[in-house]
Amino acid sequence: MVNIDKEKIVFTSVEFNSYKARFKNIFNLDEIFKIYQDYSDRTLELINYQKDVVDLIDTSADLNTTEFVEKSREDKKRFNSLDSIKNYHALLIKNELINILLSNDNFENSKSKILKRLKNRVKSLKKNKVGRHLFFIYKLDYLSLRSSYKLFISKISGRL
Secondary structure (H helix, E strand, C coil): CHHHHCCCCCCCHHHHHHHHHHCCCCCCHHHHHHHHHHHHHHHHHHHHHHHHHHHCCCCHHHHCCCCCCCCCCCCCCCCCCHHHHHHHHHHHHHHHHHHHHHHHCCHHHHHHHHHHHHHHHHHHHHHCCCCHHHHHHHHHHHHHHHHHHHHHHHHHHHHC
16 A cells, blocks of 8 residues: 555545555455555546646746755655645646756746646556556565465475
8 A cells, every 4th residue: 555655645644544444455456446546536636737737837937936845755744635735746847847947948848848748647647547557566565475475384384
């Protein structure tokens, strides 16, 4: 469960704790697919929100801010509200646009480039909707569990 939102930028703390409480069995595929579907839906919602933020930016002056964005959030607490998550995603996309603008030096081209990236993220998300990634996460967790079981059996067998 922790692997699906490592950076803590998709689910609020209440949502994550709810999923964690419901996720009791690695072999419950219905629950795994439900969580992944919710993750995909929220990610799509956040990408669309970022697109709306970019659409509202008319000039490079709109990118001026005193706010700071930390890109790595693994060691941070989860956000408590969806509004906080959206605010974080707004800062992320503005930061990404600033980086493109610094290398491109043309506002309109930079804005087009970031909108194209967002469009590609949506395509990629929809392409993987059912989830090759989910299958691999599930498979890795299963293989990890299986390997631990084999190691345990081999240690016990050696003692018999």
